[in-house]
Amino acid sequence: MNPEERSVLHKVLWVLIALILLALVFAAAYLIANNLLDVFWPSSPLPPLVRFLLTVLLGFILFALLALAGTCVGRWHRSKEGGRGRVGMDTLLLDAMDRIAHGDFDVSITPVGYGVYTEVIDAINRMAQQLGTMEGLRQDFISNVSHEIQSPLTSISGFAKLLQDQDASLTPQQRTHYLGIIEAESKRLSKLSDNLMKLSSLESQSTPLNRREYRLDQQLQSVILMLEPQWQAKQLEVEAELAPATCNGDEELLAQVWVNLLGNAIKFTPAGGSLRVTLHAQKDGHNLVRITDNGIGIAPEAQMHIFERFYKVDKARERAAGGNGLGLSLTKKILELHGARIDVHSALKEGSTFTVGL
Ligand code: ADP
Numbered sequence: 001m002n003p004e005e006r007s008v009l010h011k012v013l014w015v016l017i018a019l020i021l022l023a024l025v026f027a028a029a030y031l032i033a034n035n036l037l038d039v040f041w042p043s044s045p046l047p048p049l050v051r052f053l054l055t056v057l058l059g060f061i062l063f064a065l066l067a068l069a070g071t072c073v074g075r076w077h078r079s080k081e082g083g084r085g086r087v088g089m090d091t092l093l094l095d096a097m098d099r100i101a102h103g104d105f106d107v108s109i110t111p112v113g114y115g116v117y118t119e120v121i122d123a124i125n126r127m128a129q130q131l132g133t134m135e136g137l138r139q140d141f142i143s144n145v146s147h148e149i150q151s152p153l154t155s156i157s158g159f160a161k162l163l164q165d166q167d168a169s170l171t172p173q174q175r176t177h178y179l180g181i182i183e184a185e186s187k188r189l190s191k192l193s194d195n196l197m198k199l200s201s202l203e204s205q206s207t208p209l210n211r212r213e214y215r216l217d218q219q220l221q222s223v224i225l226m227l228e229p230q231w232q233a234k235q236l237e238v239e240a241e242l243a244p245a246t247c248n249g250d251e252e253l254l255a256q257v258w259v260n261l262l263g264n265a266i267k268f269t270p271a272g273g274s275l276r277v278t279l280h281a282q283k284d285g286h287n288l289v290r291i292t293d294n295g296i297g298i299a300p301e302a303q304m305h306i307f308e309r310f311y312k313v314d315k316a317r318e319r320a321a322g323g324n325g326l327g328l329s330l331t332k333k334i335l336e337l338h339g340a341r342i343d344v345h346s347a348l349k350e351g352s353t354f355t356v357g358l
Contacts, residue, residue, distance in 0.1 A: 026063050033058035089117055096124050105132035144310040148192050148324050152185035188324065195326040198256075199309070202333045209250040209337055216247035216254075216287055216358070217279050223258040224277060230266045237274040245281040247358055253334045254358075260327040261291045261354050267323070268352070269295030287358045294351035303344055307332045 033055045046054065096107045107128040109121045159178040162168055170178070201207050220242055231238055247254070265275050276292040298306060298313060305311045310325040335342050335356060346352035 029062035030059035265293035
């Protein structure tokens with residue numbers, strides 16, 4: 001039954017109940033009037049028809065008195081509850097909406113004794129709560145972005161000042177080292193802005209996915225080759241087992257997924273460690289990509305947070321590694337848009353496996 005039909009049924013039921021109540025009250029009033037005539041005028045010489053009409057009239061007067069008393073009691077009850085008549089109620093709701101419109105989301109109306117307004121009040125309370133949560137997320141986001149911008153800027157301006165200082169008498173090696181830090185921090189800022197732009201564009205869904213059929217094994221192969229300078233620098237052993245498979249998706253965005261996952265595996269695996277990338281085509285048509293490392297691993301309590309924006313398990317180490325905690329949230333968003341899922345299995349000091357089902 002749809003909401004409109006339910007509302008019509010409610011109305012019909014209320015009318016029926018009201019009619020039955022009216023009939024009962026009128027019957028009670030008629031009986032009382034009849035008894036009153038018997039008690040106060042037992043031997044009336046009136047013909048039965050006149051007596052009947054008189055009883056009906058008396059019953060009607062009694063009925064009217066009862067209805068009047070009922071209305072008065074109802075009014076008194078409403079005024080006792082703080083004037084929640086229609087006008088009082090409207091003011092209360094408008095007041096709540098006005099507070100919400102002005103950014104005050106601490107609105108909570110207790111939905112007791114408001115009858116038909118209960119659902120509206122529930123909706124207003126829910127809306128205020130959700131807007132409050134969103135406002136909290138917005139504030140967190142701003143403070144995270146400010147922090148991520150502020151820390152590289154502090155470092156850049158500090159080292160630039162040091163390099164300008166004639167009295168510091170720096171060796172050429174020190175100069176090169178500080179310039180290297182300035183370059184790395186600038187890259188970090190640029191990556192942050194790039195990631196933020198991508199996240200916001202994916203979340204607003206302003207740019208639709210550019211889906212097409214392509215060879216997933218070849219894409220993984222080229223990402224491994226592209227990151228060769230990084231894994232070679234750490235002397236990591238990389239093993240790939242890629243079954244030929246095609247995939248229907250946005251090639252550019254999915255390349256970003258593999259770069260993020262493989263980049264993290266390289267970043268969080270100490271020198272001399274090993275990585276493994278596998279691709280298996282499932283019988284149900286899904287492709288299963290696994291990226292495994294034997295690096296530092298992720299503690300169970302951190303695993304549920306790693307896909308959140310700006311989350312870093314070890315802030316100091318991540319800063320040194322040039323991360324901004326957006327890589328995995330971007331990865332998850334891209335996979336969500338493809339209707340794909342990502343899981344992580346990890347144990348501290350043993351390593352991690354990220355599995356993507358496409
Ligand atoms: P970033 O963009 O800084 O690399 P991510 O969103 O990609 O951040 O990752 C979030 C956090 O998850 C990182 O701080 C890191 O601690 C943890 N993490 C991600 N991948 C791995 C991994 N393969 N091994 C260990 N920790 C990882």
